[in-house]
Structure formats: C-alpha cells, structure tokens
Amino acid sequence: MNNTLVAIVIGIVAIFVGYNFYARRIDRLVIQADPKRATPAKMYMDGVDFMPTSRNVLYGYHFKSIAAAGPIVGAITAAALWGWFPSLVWLVLGVMFMGWASDYSAIALSVRNDGNSLSAIAHKLIHPRTRQVLFVFIFFYLLLVAGAFGTLVATTLNNPIVPLGIIALGVFGMLAGQLLYRAKLDLILVTLIAVGGTLLAVLLNASATGAVATAFKNFNAWLNGFAPPKGALITVLDPTRPAGQQDVAITVSLVFWLLFMFAFCYLGAILPIWRYAQPVNYIGFWITALTVVVAGLGAILAFWIKPGGHDVSTFTIPTFVGFGGPTKVLAVSGAIQPLWPMLFVTIACGAISGWHALIGSVGTARQIESEEDMLPVGGGAMFSEFTLGLLSLLAVSVAVTTAGTTSTAVAIGRFADGIAGFLNVFGISKVYGSAIARAAFVVIVITVTQLLFRIMRVTLAEWLGDRAPIFRNQHVGTLISMAATTLLVVSGTWIYIWQLFGASNQLMASLSLLVVTVWLVATHRNATYAALPTVFMYVTTMAATLVTGYNLWVTIFTKQLGKAGHEIAVVGSFLTVAIAALLFVAALLIAVDGVRAIRRYRRQPIATAPEPGRVTA
Amino acid sequence: MDQRAGPGGRPSLPSLVLHQGRRLLRTLREVFYGFTGFEFERQAAHSRADLENLFTFMIMGELVGVPVLPPYYAVRLVPYLVNTVPAWRRRVLRERHPFEHEEFDLHGV
Numbered sequence A: 001m002n003n004t005l006v007a008i009v010i011g012i013v014a015i016f017v018g019y020n021f022y023a024r025r026i027d028r029l030v031i032q033a034d035p036k037r038a039t040p041a042k043m044y045m046d047g048v049d050f051m052p053t054s055r056n057v058l059y060g061y062h063f064k065s066i067a068a069a070g071p072i073v074g075a076i077t078a079a080a081l082w083g084w085f086p087s088l089v090w091l092v093l094g095v096m097f098m099g100w101a102s103d104y105s106a107i108a109l110s111v112r113n114d115g116n117s118l119s120a121i122a123h124k125l126i127h128p129r130t131r132q133v134l135f136v137f138i139f140f141y142l143l144l145v146a147g148a149f150g151t152l153v154a155t156t157l158n159n160p161i162v163p164l165g166i167i168a169l170g171v172f173g174m175l176a177g178q179l180l181y182r183a184k185l186d187l188i189l190v191t192l193i194a195v196g197g198t199l200l201a202v203l204l205n206a207s208a209t210g211a212v213a214t215a216f217k218n219f220n221a222w223l224n225g226f227a228p229p230k231g232a233l234i235t236v237l238d239p240t241r242p243a244g245q246q247d248v249a250i251t252v253s254l255v256f257w258l259l260f261m262f263a264f265c266y267l268g269a270i271l272p273i274w275r276y277a278q279p280v281n282y283i284g285f286w287i288t289a290l291t292v293v294v295a296g297l298g299a300i301l302a303f304w305i306k307p308g309g310h311d312v313s314t315f316t317i318p319t320f321v322g323f324g325g326p327t328k329v330l331a332v333s334g335a336i337q338p339l340w341p342m343l344f345v346t347i348a349c350g351a352i353s354g355w356h357a358l359i360g361s362v363g364t365a366r367q368i369e370s371e372e373d374m375l376p377v378g379g380g381a382m383f384s385e386f387t388l389g390l391l392s393l394l395a396v397s398v399a400v401t402t403a404g405t406t407s408t409a410v411a412i413g414r415f416a417d418g419i420a421g422f423l424n425v426f427g428i429s430k431v432y433g434s435a436i437a438r439a440a441f442v443v444i445v446i447t448v449t450q451l452l453f454r455i456m457r458v459t460l461a462e463w464l465g466d467r468a469p470i471f472r473n474q475h476v477g478t479l480i481s482m483a484a485t486t487l488l489v490v491s492g493t494w495i496y497i498w499q500l501f502g503a504s505n506q507l508m509a510s511l512s513l514l515v516v517t518v519w520l521v522a523t524h525r526n527a528t529y530a531a532l533p534t535v536f537m538y539v540t541t542m543a544a545t546l547v548t549g550y551n552l553w554v555t556i557f558t559k560q561l562g563k564a565g566h567e568i569a570v571v572g573s574f575l576t577v578a579i580a581a582l583l584f585v586a587a588l589l590i591a592v593d594g595v596r597a598i599r600r601y602r603r604q605p606i607a608t609a610p611e612p613g614r615v616t617a
Numbered sequence B: 001m002d003q004r005a006g007p008g009g010r011p012s013l014p015s016l017v018l019h020q021g022r023r024l025l026r027t028l029r030e031v032f033y034g035f036t037g038f039e040f041e042r043q044a045a046h047s048r049a050d051l052e053n054l055f056t057f058m059i060m061g062e063l064v065g066v067p068v069l070p071p072y073y074a075v076r077l078v079p080y081l082v083n084t085v086p087a088w089r090r091r092v093l094r095e096r097h098p099f100e101h102e103e104f105d106l107h108g109v
Helices: A004-031 A055-066 A069-082 A084-112 A118-125 A128-157 A163-182 A187-204 A211-224 A252-270 A277-301 A327-331 A339-346 A354-362 A371-398 A408-424 A430-464 A474-491 A494-522 A528-560 A567-603 B013-035 B038-064 B071-093 B100-105
Strands: A232-237 A247-251
Touching: A004 A084, A004 A277, A004 A371, A055 A354, A055 A371, A055 B013, A055 B038, A069 A084, A069 A128, A069 A339, A069 A371, A069 A408, A069 A430, A069 A494, A084 A118, A084 A339, A084 A354, A084 A371, A084 A494, A084 A528, A118 A128, A118 A354, A118 A494, A128 A252, A128 A408, A128 A430, A128 A474, A128 A494, A128 A567, A163 A187, A163 A211, A163 A252, A163 A277, A163 A430, A187 A277, A187 A430, A211 A252, A232 A474, A232 A528, A232 A567, A247 A252, A252 A277, A252 A430, A252 A474, A277 A371, A277 A408, A277 A430, A277 B038, A339 A494, A339 A528, A354 A371, A354 A494, A371 A408, A408 A430, A430 A474, A474 A567, A494 A528, A494 A567, A528 A567, B013 B038, B038 B071
Parallel strands: none
Antiparallel strands: A232 A247
C-alpha cells in the first residue's frame, strides 16, 4: 500500500471517476453547457481579449497559468506534519468534489456573464462593496504568498549549490526577451539558447565540493562574518522543530539572498512584461516541466526499476502522525496543529484554489470557443494540477533525508532528494538530480514571486490610488509591497505564514464558489454542488485562521515577548495576527452580503418568457 | 468510396489506428503550443491592440476633446478605421479588472 505505484493508481482512478461521473454530470445537468450558445469569445471577438481558441491550446495555456509552487509546497509541508495518508486523502477528495468545481464554475460564470471578471460579477450580483473588499483581501493574500515564497526562495538560495542557476535564469531571461522581440529570432532557437544556458549553469553549480559551490559557500561565510556568532541578525521561533532547536537564526547571508530575490523580482514588476517577466517565466516553464515530466515517469517506473539496488518507490515517512500532528514537538511552544482545519489549508492549490478562479474568469473564459470546452479546460487543468501535488507528495514521501520537522530547509531538501531518486531511475546521478530539483523548485517559486509584486502594485494602485495618487507610482507600489514582505520574512514564522496564505487562498475559493452559488440561485438552478464546498471551505478556513491566530498569540506571549533578540519577531507576529484578523473580517463581510443576496434571489419569482406579440417595458 | 474502408464499408483497423494516431498527435501538438507559444501570440496581439488604440485615439481624439491631429488629416484617415471601430469601442469602454493586462502571467500560486 505504501508505495508510489498504489498512490498513482489511486490518483488516476480519482481523476477518472471525478471527471467522468461527477464533473460531466454537473456540466450536463446543472450548468447545461450548450455548444450552440454563443460564447463571449465569439460574440465580442476582437482578436485580443476575446478570441475563440481551440480547447487543446487553451487547456495547455490554462494549466500552465494555474500550476506553480502551491501544490508542491503544500504537499511537502502537510506530509511532514500529519503523514502521507491524510495528505493523499485530502488531495484526492478535494480535487474530486471541490477543486474542479471551483475552477470550472468560475469560467462558466464568466462565460455566461459576457466574459466579466469574478469581482465585476460579485459587484453586480452580491453588493457594490464586495468588489472593494475583494481588493483589500487580495492585497493581503498576495502579501502572505510573497512572505511564504520569499522565505522559501531565500532559504534555498542560501544553499551554496543553488544560486548560479537562478542568476543565469535572470540573465538568460533578459537575453531571451531581447532576442525574441528586438532581434526577432526564432522561438525554437531562443528556447535552445536560454533553456540550455540556464540548465548548464544549474549543473555547473551542482556539486557541493565543486569550485562554484565553494565560492558561494565562502561568500556566505564572509557575509555571516559581519554578525558573529554564526551571522545571526534576528531570532524567530519555529514551533515545528524539535525541542532545543526551535530558535531559528535569520542570518546575514539569508537576508542578502532575500535582497537578491527582491532585485530579481523588481525587474519583473517594473519592466515591460515582454522584456523580462515573460521570457523568465518561459525559461522557468521548460526547466520545471522537464523536471516534473521525467520525475513523474520515474515515480511510475520506480516500482519496477531499482537503480543500484535502491528502492525509491516505498514511502519512508509515517503513514499517519496523528490528529494533532507532531504533538510532542508542538507541546514545547504550546502551538497546536489539529488535522481539521489545518490540513485543509496547508495543502491548498493541489486540492482547491481560489486564485485559479480569478485567473479563469479574467483570461481563459474570454477565449472559450464552445461551452462544451469549459469543462475540459477549467476542470481538466485542475485535475492535472492535482497530479503535480501528488508527485510532490510522492517525492517527499520516498526521500531518505532525516525526517521530523517542517522547517523549510529540511522540507525542500526532502523534496529535492525524492525527485533526485525518481530521476535516478533514468540514470541521472543523484547529485545532478538533487541540484536540478532544487533549481526547478526555486525557479517555479521565484517566477511566481516576481509576478506577485507586479500584481500587488496593481492592486495597491486600485485600492488606494484614488485617495493617494502616490500609490499609482509603480516604483512606490512595488517598494511598499517589498518592504511589507521583508518584515514578514525576517520576523515571521514560516509555517504560520504558509498556513495563513493557505487559509486565504481557500477562502478565496469559497468566495468564488459563493458568487457561483448566488448566480445559480439567481437563475433558479440546483446550487448544491457549489454550495456544499462553499460552506465546508468557508467554515474550515475561518477556523484555520482562528487557530493560526491562537498559535501566533501563544508563541508571542509565552515564548518571545521580552526575550532578547526576538523583538522584531514579536513585531512580525503582531503584523501576522493583524493580517489574519483583517482577512477574517473581509471574508465575513463578503459572506454576509452573499447570504443576503441568496435570500433576495430566492424570493424572486422565476422569470417567464413574455407572451408572443406582447410588448414589455 | 473511402480508400480507408475495409470489407463492409467500415474503416479497416490500420486506417482507424492511423487516423486516431494523427488525431492524438494533433491534440498533443496543440496542447504543447498552449504550453509554449500561445502566450507570445497573445502578447503580440495585445501589443498590436495597444498600438491600434493609440492610432484610433489620434484620429478620433477630437470627439473626446483631445485634438491630436488637425481635422483635415483625421478625416482623410477615418475610412481606414471604420472596420475597427466596433471592436475598439468595446475594448475601450468595457469594464476592466485591474489584473487584466497581467492575466497571461498570473501563474498559479
């Protein structure tokens, strides 16, 4: 039971059953997708925003847009906290009953509402203030994502075997933009140059004893020499580490790599999209896609092929840790990690994600050629993203690195080790495999992070730009976003930031499902398939936000307040609590408006067609 | 008669396999294009639309109180714009989501 093949078979069965016997049924009976009905892409075709596109092309495009670091990090963290079995169960049930429904419904909603975005439809269907509240919600949601991802990137770059590949990614990204759009070179040639160059840099930096890694190691040591002993600038508390190791140092080198990441992302946020962000993402896609595809095949074949006699298909982590997570470890700080609700927010994107709904309603829905394409594109892409979460779970479950904590460095190490094991099935050495996995991980996270800052400045301008025009300045908006992120990264506890992000992401999913429910009620259709996940995710995520708030509170007052070296961590914890409270209130406001809207629409009689020949006002 | 047809008018097995194989290949090619080249196509379309908006604005600016071109030249250029006016109106007057211009880069989180 505890091997990769069984988990993969379970995953395939879940996709088959969920798609064919549930999703298709809803598509046919509730949404009533009609190929004869004109879609916004056809009605308003302008060759730009509205453009009928083949379902296959759109599926690839949409999947690429939604698949990123979320499913990877969530699965890694949850497996360490509760074991692989509950993580697998939630991934499977989440995507079967909620994930596809959220993504597909957001697209269907937009297609049936002239291609309007989710926030515009919420404005119309629920309440005018919903749109404004949604922007506040989105900004802090993005801040949490940036904080969580920023820590991951800085921690991974602090490892001397990683940085060269990421530096190369930035350089080749810039080069690719110039070659493609200025020199008008062929896309295939540019791809070969940029992806080949970046991969070469990754491999040059792969060996821990090699010249490049040694240079980075010495560089980090030199930086840490500025704050003796061991370069610790600030100390934060990580309740998931073993007793005696819960004080985590934020070193000078870590801060340096964080600043490096900001410089990388600043270019992505400020420069025209074609010059930097887009080519960087494009190169990143190739590196991660190659890694994921080869590792996925390796995970399947690992059951039969044992490279060097080593079994890389059997799970090495506990099946089930317990309903309270690693209670002995957590007892030291007084923090709690109950399986419900925390598992459901720790694994976010692989099971269900609110961000997908936003993307689907803003972009993909306007290119749907036929209503019959909504399910293969929206639902199909979500089921495919589930496989990414599953692969990450498998990788972290078969790794042979020392288990026990959810500290970021250990979790990433386990993931890289697991992926290296799968790549080893094809004869790729574990040293190179591990380096490729780490690079792919950073690439997928950093490409998202650069765009987060881009979106944050846009949201900030939209939210506050009318009151204070300075927020419309792209440099100001970006720098404010980065400053807030820095405070979170250097002072916050990663696991809390991640779980708050997960909660806000799932909350956004339930809010999008709420809008869908209101729409279904308004059009007098059976809303059960959307309403039940809405209620479950809503209650779960609100409870998770409260648990995280409690954990922060306990950690601040019992362990950190008044302790030398922890001052900034206390400030950061208060900031995180404040964000948690804000998200809670914002979600509550939207829910109250949503319930009122449902009641309002329920009272409305079903509109009947006017009698022939009768003129109505 | 269909050249691929076997006995009884039904397609023979090899031709059916070949047909399905070609279909699968076409699907895979399209999905691959969606993964790779499609975003560049969309980027190019957006850039072109931005330029067209600017051009239309230059010609029609007078209507919204911003006389960019002398009316003589604007009137001479109007016929070239007629076909694009409905799409331009929709594009410019449509309510927009603030992320719209970033949508092809909103990679999932």
